[in-house]
Amino acid sequence: MDVVGQVVGGGFGDILIRQKSGRRLEVGSLLVSEEDDSILILEVFGLEYGSQIQDGMRQMVSGVQLEREGDMRFYEGEFVHYVLARVKPLARISGGKVSIPKSLPTFFGRLRPISAGDLEFMKKGGDRIFVGRIRSGSEVLETEVWLPAEDVFSHHILIPATTGRGKSNLVKTILWHSLCSNRVGILVLDAHDEYYGRRGDGLSVHQRAGENLVYYTPDRPPPGAHSLSINLASILPEHFEGITDLSDAQSQALRVFHGRFKEEWLTRILTEDPAKRSEGARDKEIKTGTLVALQRKLKLMLDLEIVEGRQLVSRNGFFDVTKGATTARDIIGHIEQGKVVVMDTSRLGSEAELVAGNVIAAGLLDRYKQYKASGQLDRMPVASIVIEEAPRVIGEDVLSSKNSNVYATIAREGRKFKVGLVAVTQLSSAIPRAILANMNTKIILGNEMKQEREAVIASASQDLSDDDRNIASLDKGEAIITSIFVPFAMPIKIPLFDEIVKGASRAGDAPAKKPRVFG
Numbered sequence: 001m002d003v004v005g006q007v008v009g010g011g012f013g014d015i016l017i018r019q020k021s022g023r024r025l026e027v028g029s030l031l032v033s034e035e036d037d038s039i040l041i042l043e044v045f046g047l048e049y050g051s052q053i054q055d056g057m058r059q060m061v062s063g064v065q066l067e068r069e070g071d072m073r074f075y076e077g078e079f080v081h082y083v084l085a086r087v088k089p090l091a092r093i094s095g096g097k098v099s100i101p102k103s104l105p106t107f108f109g110r111l112r113p114i115s116a117g118d119l120e121f122m123k124k125g126g127d128r129i130f131v132g133r134i135r136s137g138s139e140v141l142e143t144e145v146w147l148p149a150e151d152v153f154s155h156h157i158l159i160p161a162t163t164g165r166g167k168s169n170l171v172k173t174i175l176w177h178s179l180c181s182n183r184v185g186i187l188v189l190d191a192h193d194e195y196y197g198r199r200g201d202g203l204s205v206h207q208r209a210g211e212n213l214v215y216y217t218p219d220r221p222p223p224g225a226h227s228l229s230i231n232l233a234s235i236l237p238e239h240f241e242g243i244t245d246l247s248d249a250q251s252q253a254l255r256v257f258h259g260r261f262k263e264e265w266l267t268r269i270l271t272e273d274p275a276k277r278s279e280g281a282r283d284k285e286i287k288t289g290t291l292v293a294l295q296r297k298l299k300l301m302l303d304l305e306i307v308e309g310r311q312l313v314s315r316n317g318f319f320d321v322t323k324g325a326t327t328a329r330d331i332i333g334h335i336e337q338g339k340v341v342v343m344d345t346s347r348l349g350s351e352a353e354l355v356a357g358n359v360i361a362a363g364l365l366d367r368y369k370q371y372k373a374s375g376q377l378d379r380m381p382v383a384s385i386v387i388e389e390a391p392r393v394i395g396e397d398v399l400s401s402k403n404s405n406v407y408a409t410i411a412r413e414g415r416k417f418k419v420g421l422v423a424v425t426q427l428s429s430a431i432p433r434a435i436l437a438n439m440n441t442k443i444i445l446g447n448e449m450k451q452e453r454e455a456v457i458a459s460a461s462q463d464l465s466d467d468d469r470n471i472a473s474l475d476k477g478e479a480i481i482t483s484i485f486v487p488f489a490m491p492i493k494i495p496l497f498d499e500i501v502k503g504a505s506r507a508g509d510a511p512a513k514k515p516r517v518f519g
């Protein structure tokens, strides 16, 4: 047996291992204790020195070496000084079945490194999505990790990390595998226009992009892509809720206009001339000051302007008076067919992006509620919405200071209707605990901020209370998956998206060069 260490003490959840000299255990290393009829997988969460020599003596020997450059050494140093690893049991595997460990490994038992053969029970392929390979410390095993797509998407995914740790790469990886089947329809609000692959490789080079990827952009759509504009008539007063700061009077004004003018309500608010308002009873409901402030706010947010003759025109062609009447309906239709819809919102401000997302998310949730009511939900694919910088819509301050919004509703109850969120964030601590706890799969990337690690650890599906340092030391693309759909918290390495594309083109699964034309 390839021994790396031996059990020398500790207790359940905090077992002390002496590291064999010449081996190097890392925080996150996975070890195996072979028992009679099972194996126990253990994970290193702490490392410290051990020595048989008292402190004072060690410091004196060091003094001789440093100050006199003397050759004073300990006889058979590997016996007297060593590294102690603190490990916790992760899983017991017996006859291909995984269970939560409830006992200690054999006292004085020797441990070996984990190998791919120990993890053969892990299921692959089918309606699962690939997220990476099992990692032991910084060593990557061959074992692939595939998550059950419908379950994880409908029960929400949280991707927490600080900047530059590989969030976008992970989202791309997940979307890539979602394109293989139609079991999950996904809306991606792509604020950096980075997923489709206009510049460099993106989802468009996937073998099935033609059938399963739909790209909407307001900026010179490539062949087969759709021009993205949303008609003002698609927007309802509630689409602004929980997105932008509106006073009570302003919210009231939105509703009054909607009640009076139905689909034309937004155009009417924006084009009403404050100077020509009559003092009739109807207008008293809305003060001129409120109207003027509302017009200013909406024009700025939606990038609209009033030109001669009180004509309303769109400056960026996104929110439009004439175009885009069916956009929201069409996008919802694509998601219902299990496609991935990438919406390039890179030209929009943050609030406008969220309003656009709201129009679609609210319509989608409504449709799925209807499917449930009519008994058709079972045959529908799961629907999911990828939202970056998630605290913008599900942050504590947003939800307490403004009315709730559709994203929060989805986070709380979307699961019942097969609608989920993929929330990407640098600030998990800004999301209320109840919502964090509802995100039943967390793919935790590196994070150097203690407060953020604590928020994620406190709401994890497995006990990660000893993993603070482990999470702090995660390198780019290294992650820990905690989920009600995995048997134990899994350390993984996410592949680089470019390598996935290269691998697919070698295997003939993706064209190597030009993006595909799709519709």
Ligand SMILES: Nc1ncnc2c1ncn2[C@@H]1O[C@H](COP(=O)(O)OP(=O)(O)OP(=O)(O)O)[C@@H](O)[C@H]1O
Pocket (backbone or CB within 6 Å): 161, 162, 163, 164, 165, 166, 167, 168, 169, 170, 476, 477, 478, 493, 494, 495, 496, 497
């Ligand atoms: N799985 C990975 N393996 C190796 N390197 C990676 C991996 N994922 C990302 N990287 C590296 O880290 C860089 C940043 O990745 P990415 O843009 O995905 O991070 P991010 O967290 O989305 O950053 P930002 O918050 O700035 O958008 C990439 O350019 C890439 O070089």
